[in-house]
Amino acid sequence: MTNKITRLYNIQYPVIQGGMVWTSGWKLASAVSNTGGLGLIGAGSMYPDLLREHIQKCKKATDKPFGVNVPLIYPHVNEIMKVILEEDVKIVFTSAGNPSTWTSKLKENGIKVTHVVSSVKFALKAQSAGVDAIVAEGFEAGGHNGREETTTFVLIPMVKEKITIPLIAAGGIATGKAMLAAMILGADGVQMGSRFVASEEASSHIKFKQKVVEAGEGDTKLTLKELTPVRLLKNPFFNEIQELTGKPHTVEDLQNLLGKGRARSGMMEGNLETGELEIGQISGLITDIKPVSQIINEIITEFTIAKQSLPGI
Known part of the structure; x- marks a missing residue:
């Protein structure tokens, strides 16, 4: 499966694991990357030294691309970004803040930057800041969310109409059919958080x-x-x-x-x-805790079967 997102991040499937606080450590990120998606370490719940440890362990656990998610409201964001630069991380997802603050600096160091938004307004601001891709996250999503309460399947076509860079859909997506639906509406890939919370590799408590x-x-x-x-x-x-x-x-x-x-x-x-x-x-549709490899393989299998059943898609 090759498209804008797989080429941008050099991954097999256009499936990104959300960089969630207290859940997205190196074990989860490396497992997702090893299975063909893009794993993200969630820096929002880590002090700089702990983030460095997770990055180094992730490098040992996978030779595939992975990234770090950084909420820009994080109080130690300067130190977090310093660790990312020193550890030569190649992919950064930013959220919860102004992308103009760090995008240029990161891109000067050869880092691909993606920003998470919840509205067309902020998607356009992120594109103007020079990010490589946008995650448009709908009202259904967990964790920090937008005040507009726009649902994912309303937000995706609205954002797609206004931007020219790759678009990733997030919020309420945990199956291959939902992935296909998001891509039919204009997304180039999907980001899933909640589905990976209920994985064996997530660092969240049982x-x-x-x-x-x-x-x-x-x-x-x-x-x-x-x-x-x-x-x-x-x-x-x-x-x-x-x-x-x-x-x-x-x-x-x-x-x-x-x-x-x-x-x-x-x-x-x-x-x-x-x-x-x-x-x-x-979460209302998630009924089991599985290994990451099984989750992704089931999603891609369902996506492929659903796509084949829709001629012309």
Whole structure:
């Protein structure tokens, strides 16, 4: 399977694994890359020294391309970027910030840059900043999300119409059929996060993985929009947020409730009661925890069969 995305990243399949906090370590990234996709190390939950360790271990675990996802709101972003440059990482995905801040510097060092957006407006800004590709992420996605609440299959054709660089669809995609649908609408590839949370190689806690596969329709909701919008599995902590936002409150009240370490507590340490459990709506369709190789092979097989059943596509 060869197209703009496989050529851009020198990968076999146009499947990118989301660089999720507390989930996307070197084991997951290398497994995805070894199976033909593009694995991403999630720097958002790592201090610079830990990121360096994960990059070095990933290099030992795979000879295939991999990248690092960097939320630009990260407090140590300068040190993170220094590690990326020193370790000669060739692919960087940026998110949650202004792509103009780092794109030129990264590209001067031979790094391919992709930026994650949730609207046409920010897609155009990212293209103007000189990024090599764009991830357009719809409202269905887990973790940090857009305030516009535009769904993936509305967002993709809208962005496709306005940009000229490669486009990757994200949000609510975990199957080969969904991958085909996104590409019919104009995407050149897909990024999947939640499906890889429920993989054996993900660094997330087994209790969180099990909670993901047990989730059903309506078990996630976008919240904390006054701070940074995030889609969470419903649990006692989520209920506390709903109770607070249902009455007069300030942003400071929300910040105090959130505190520190909620995502680590929930997703990596398995605290299902008071931890923050970030996951996408597609969790309602994920029913098992599998090795990455099996996940990707099933996705590509389903994609191929579905495509063959649609003449002319």
